[in-house]
Structure formats: C-alpha cells, structure tokens
Amino acid sequence: xxxxxxxxxxxxxxxxxxxxxxxxxxYRGSNPIFRQVVAPLGHVTRPCLLYIPARGIPTLLVHHVDxxxxxxxxxxxxxTPNIELSIYRxxxxxxxxxxxxxxxxxxxxxxxxPNNELPRVSRVDAGTVELVRSLGPEVxxxxxxxxxxxxxxxxxxxxxxxxxxxxxxQIVNQAFQHIGRPEIERxxxxxxxxxxxxxxxxxxxxxxxxxxxxxxxEAADGPIVSVNAHCSDPHYEPMPExxxxxxxxxxxxxxxxxxxxxxxSVYADITWVAYVGDRVPERHQSIFDIVIGARDAALIYLxxxxxxxxxxxxxxxxxxxxxxxxxxxxxEFFTHRLGHSISYEVHGEAVNLDGFETHDxxxxxxxxxxxxxxxxxxxxxxxxxxxxxxxxxxxxYASSPVQRDVVLIPAG
Numbered sequence: 001x002x003x004x005x006x007x008x009x010x011x012x013x014x015x016x017x018x019x020x021x022x023x024x025x026x027y028r029g030s031n032p033i034f035r036q037v038v039a040p041l042g043h044v045t046r047p048c049l050l051y052i053p054a055r056g057i058p059t060l061l062v063h064h065v066d067x068x069x070x071x072x073x074x075x076x077x078x079x080t081p082n083i084e085l086s087i088y089r090x091x092x093x094x095x096x097x098x099x100x101x102x103x104x105x106x107x108x109x110x111x112x113x114p115n116n117e118l119p120r121v122s123r124v125d126a127g128t129v130e131l132v133r134s135l136g137p138e139v140x141x142x143x144x145x146x147x148x149x150x151x152x153x154x155x156x157x158x159x160x161x162x163x164x165x166x167x168x169x170q171i172v173n174q175a176f177q178h179i180g181r182p183e184i185e186r187x188x189x190x191x192x193x194x195x196x197x198x199x200x201x202x203x204x205x206x207x208x209x210x211x212x213x214x215x216x217x218e219a220a221d222g223p224i225v226s227v228n229a230h231c232s233d234p235h236y237e238p239m240p241e242x243x244x245x246x247x248x249x250x251x252x253x254x255x256x257x258x259x260x261x262x263x264x265s266v267y268a269d270i271t272w273v274a275y276v277g278d279r280v281p282e283r284h285q286s287i288f289d290i291v292i293g294a295r296d297a298a299l300i301y302l303x304x305x306x307x308x309x310x311x312x313x314x315x316x317x318x319x320x321x322x323x324x325x326x327x328x329x330x331x332e333f334f335t336h337r338l339g340h341s342i343s344y345e346v347h348g349e350a351v352n353l354d355g356f357e358t359h360d361x362x363x364x365x366x367x368x369x370x371x372x373x374x375x376x377x378x379x380x381x382x383x384x385x386x387x388x389x390x391x392x393x394x395x396x397y398a399s400s401p402v403q404r405d406v407v408l409i410p411a412g
Contacts, residue, residue: 001036001037001150001264002154003037003038006036006037006149006150007052007058009148009149009152010022010052010145010148010149011052011053011054011055013144013145013148013149014052014053014054014109014145015054015055017145019054019107019108019109019140019145020053020054020104020105020106020107020108020137021051021052021053021054021102021105021108021109022051022052022108022109022110022142022145022149023049023050023051023052023102023108023109023110023132024037024038024049024050024051024052024110024111024142025047025048025049025110025111025123025124025128026044026047026048026049027046027047027048027125028044028045030123030124030125031111031123031124032123032349033111033123033146033150033349034048034050036150036344037050037150038050038060038070038083040066040069040070041068041069041070041071042069043069044062044066044069045063045065045066046062046063046065046066047063047094047128048060048061048062048063048066049061049098049101050083051101051102051108053105057082057083057084058083058084059083059084059085059086059101060083060084060085060086061086061087061088061094061097061098061101062085062086062087062088063087063088063089063094064087064088064089067085067087070085086101095131095135098131098132098135099135099136102132102135102136102137103136105136105137106136106137106138107137107138107139107140108132108137108138108139108140109139109140109141109142109145110124110129110132110139110140110141110142111123111124111142111146112124112129112139112140112141112142113141113143114141117358117359118141118143118358118360118362119358120341120347120349120352121141121142121143121146121349143361143362144362144363146349147341147349147350147351147362147365147368148365150349151341151343151348151349151350151367151368152350152365152366152367152368153266153343153367153368153369153390154264156264157264157265157266158369158390158399160259160260160262160265160266161259161265161266161267161268161342161369161388161390161399162268162399162400163260164217164258164259164260164265164267164268165268165270165388165399165400165401166400166401167215167217167258168217168256168257168258168268168269168270168400168401169270169400169401171208171211171212171215171256172208172254172256172270172272173272173407174207174211175204175207175208175211175225175254176252176254176272176274176407176409177409178199178204178207179199179204179246179252179274179276179409180276180409180410180411181410198245198246198247199245199246200238200243200244200245200246201225201226201227201230201238201243201244201246202225202238202239202240202243203243204225204238204246204254205222205223205224205225205238208223208225208254208256209223212258216260216261217258217259217260217261218258218259218260218261219256219257219258219259219267219346220345220346222237222255222256222257223254223255223256223257224236224237224238224253224254224255224256224271225238225252225253225254226238226244226252226253226254226382227244227246227250227251227252227253228244228250228251228380228381229379229380229381229382230244231251231252231253231273231377231381231382231383231384232377232378232379232380232381232382233377233382234335234336234375234377234382234384246276247276248276248277248411249276249277249411250275250276251273251274251275251276251284251381252273252274252275252276252409253271253272253273253382253383253384254271254272254273254274255269255270255271255384255386256269256270256271257269257270257346259344264344265344266342266343266344266348266369267342267343267344267345267346267348268342268388268399268400269342269346269371269386269388269400270386270387270388270400270401270403271373271384271385271386272385272403272407273288273383273384273385273403273406273407274406274407274408274409275406275407275408275409276409276411277408277409277411278408278410278411279408280406280408284381284383284406285406287330287376287378287381287383288383288385288406290324290325290328290330290376291325291374291375291376291383291384291385292385292403292404293324294320294321294322294324294325294334294374295321295372295373295374295385295386295387297320297321297324298317298318298320298321298338298339298353298372298374299372299387299389299396299398301316301317301320302317302364302389302391302396303395303396303397306391306395306396307395311363311364311365312363312364313351313360313361313362313363313364314351314352314353314354314355314360314361314362314364315353315354315355315359315360315361316355317338317339317353317364317372318337318338318339318353318354318355318356318360319355321334321338321353321372321374322334322338322355322356322374324374325374325376330376333376333377333378334356334374334375334376334377335375335377336356336357336375337352337353337354337355337356337357337358338353338354338355338356338372338373338374339352339353339354339370339371339372339373339386339389340352340353340354340370340371341368341369341370342369342370342371342388343369348369348370350362350368350369350370351363351364351365351368351370352370353370353371353372364391364396365391366391366392366393367391368390368391369388369389369390369391369399370388370389370391371386371387371388371389372386372387372388372389373385373386373387385403387400387401387402387403388400
C-alpha cells in the first residue's frame with residue numbers, strides 16, 4: 001500500500017470532516033489497518049500508536065525494543081512521507097508521549113465502533129479507548145475515514161480484480177463440466193450399471209484449487225463445493241472424508257474466491273449454481289429466480305441512487321434485496337447479510353451491505369469493491385448467487401461474471 005497516498009487521503013478526510021486527527025493503535029497484530037499503513041521490518045512485541053493529524057507530520061510512537069523495526073519509516077526520499085518517530089521506554093513515558101501527541105485535539109478517530117455495532121471496525125480494546133479519553137479527546141469511530149484512506153482500489157487493483165474475476169467465471173464453468181465428465185481423469189467412483197465415474201464435493205474443490213495454481217491465482221481458503229442440503233450451509237467446507245458424491249438429480253453450488261499471485265492484489269468472489277440433469281426442477285428454478293431477482297434489484301437500486309445524486313449506506317442496499325425476498329415469502333430463509341467488502345482479504349475492511357447481522361452506516365463510496373450475494377436456504381437445498389460490484393466515479397457496476405441461468409450438467 002502506498003503510504004504517502006494513505007496519509008494524503010487521511011488528511012483530506014480529516015480536514016473535510018473537521019477532525020483533528022486519526023490514532024491507529026496496534027498491539028501484536030490486533031489492528032490490521034496499522035500494518036496496511038506502517039510495515040515494520042520484523043516481529044513487534046509492544047504497543048504501537050500512529051497519529052495522523054489533519055495537518056502536519058504523522059507521529060509513530062513505539063517502544064525502544066521495537067524502534068529498529070521502524071527505522072525505514074523515518075523519511076525515506078521519494079518512497080514514504082516523513083514520520084516523526086517517538087520512542088518510549090516505560091508505561092509512564094508512553095502515556096506522557098501520547099498526551100503530548102494528542103494535546104489540543106478535542107476529538108480523535110480510532111478503530112472503535114460504539115456498542116461494537118461494526119465488529120470489523122472495532123479493533124481497539126476498551127482499556128485503550130479509556131486511556132485516550134482520560135487524556136482529553138473524545139474518541140469517535142474511524143469507520144468512514146479508514147475505508148476512504150485504506151480500502152479504495154487503485155486502477156491497477158481494479159484491473160487485477162477483473163482479470164481474477166474473469167478467470168473465476170471460467171473455472172467455475174470448467175468445474176461444472178468436470179462433474180459431467182470426470183471419467184476423463186477417472187476421478188471419483190463408478191456409477192452402478194455404467195462406466196461413469198462420479199466425483200465428490202471434495203474432489204471438485206481439489207479441481208478448482210489445481211486450476212487456481214495453473215492460472216496464477218491464490219486464495220487463503222476455500223472453495224465451497226456443495227450439493228443439495230449441504231448448499232443450505234452458507235460456509236460448508238467439503239473434506240476428504242464424508243463429502244457427498246455428486247450424482248444425477250443433484251443441485252450443486254460452487255462459491256470460489258481468489259486473487260492474482262502478485263503484491264497488493266485484491267480478491268474476486270463469485271457463487272454459481274447448477275443442476276445435474278437435462279431440466280431444472282420447478283421448485284429449484286423458482287427459488288433461483290427469486291434470488292437473482294433480489295441480486296439484480298440491489299444493483300439497480302445502487303445505480304439509480306447514484307444517478308439521482310444520492311449516497312447509499314450499506315444497510316440500505318441490504319434492505320432492498322431483503323424486502324424483495326420477504327415479499328415472496330422467503331425472508332426467514334435469507335440468513336446472512338447481502339454482501340461484504342472485498343479487498344486484500346476476501347472479506348475486506350470497508351463497508352458491508354448489511355442491515356441484518358449489523359447496521360452498517362458506512363457510505364458506499366467510489367473506489368470500493370464489494371459482493372452482492374443474496375441467498376435462500378431451505379432444508380433440502382440452498383441457492384445463492386454472488387457477483388462482485390465496483391463503485392466507480394461514474395457509478396456502480398458488476399465487475400465479475402453474472403449468472404443468468406442455472407447451469408445444466410449432463411447426467412450421462
């Protein structure tokens with residue numbers, strides 16, 4: 001991440017919102033935002049605090065034993081902006097240094113969410129918040145500041161995301177084809193009465209992982225490959241033992257996510273569904289139609305709001321899709337948020353489309369990527385359709401392949 005850009009964007013936001021400063025606290029990796037802004041060279045064992053004022057040079061407060069890990073932060077020409085490195089040794093000197101840094105600041109933004117309403121934002125422990133308050137400033141949430149300064153994609157990241165998304169679309173369809181023709185690699189087990197070999201959920205997940213490696217993609221975990229009732233577990237993970245054999249008449253859901261294997265890449269994340277047979281059952285088709293209707297309604301809402309000059313908060317987009325599903329009688333079966341932020345991790349730190357698990361009041365701003373993935377999870381099968389979207393300066397659009405019809409897998 002470009003540190004100079006983060007500082008400039010943070011100070012732009014602080015000035016616009018009339019906030020004196022942003023205090024980023026980290027202890028042993030407790031706050032991922034800290035390491036996105038400051039990259040220590042090695043293991044850091046004591047509390048660190050980076051203060052970015054609305055105007056002026058940021059101050060990095062670190063313990064003496066860790067100071068050498070941050071030597072490169074102190075003003076390398078043409079690579080990082082100047083940072084004033086302040087070294088403390090004892091608890092007392094840390095508090096005194098922090099008091100001096102915050103002097104004159106009536107308010108300070110931190111990774112804090114009142115009542116932990118946004119767990120992804122709430123990274124600072126209660127004791128540290130109490131300490132900062134005791135020094136005078138009011139602590140406010142950095143939720144919108146943090147996403148503005150650290151979570152907006154560069155043009156290079158957007159291009160990489162779109163390349164990864166295109167490959168995911170190809171791979172998921174190749175996986176469906178592989179289910180229909182696993183005998184090519186004699187993968188799986190023989191179907192009674194024929195020479196057809198039937199793969200398991202786990203074996204198809206392995207196929208996807210092999211394709212990732214071949215295409216220069218990487219993922220921290222996944223993918224999800226599930227059939228029938230397993231599709232009703234949104235985070236089902238097939239294992240080598242106990243995963244289901246995929247047979248004619250099965251409903252199949254594949255959720256796959258990955259990013260390019262290069263520095264600073266961001267993820268793509270899609271979910272597609274298929275049926276093993278020559279005709280989708282009426283019940284499955286009906287649920288699929290409702291799910292993609294809710295998905296499309298949410299994206300259209302975002303696009304129309306943008307055209308009208310309206311800024312949308314995360315919970316509002318969730319509400320549109322949820323009401324669409326509720327109006328058709330399946331609200332109780334939509335059991336998770338509508339979508340999540342996408343960034344360096346598949347679940348990023350920016351706004352989620354969520355009015356259900358949380359009430360996300362962060363704004364969907366240009367430069368942010370996110371998923372739109374409504375689902376209906378019935379006891380016998382589940383349907384989810386996931387696309388990625390990007391909020392550009394010209395408005396939001398789908399940045400990944402979009403499934404329009406259930407994929408039919410030949411039953412053999």
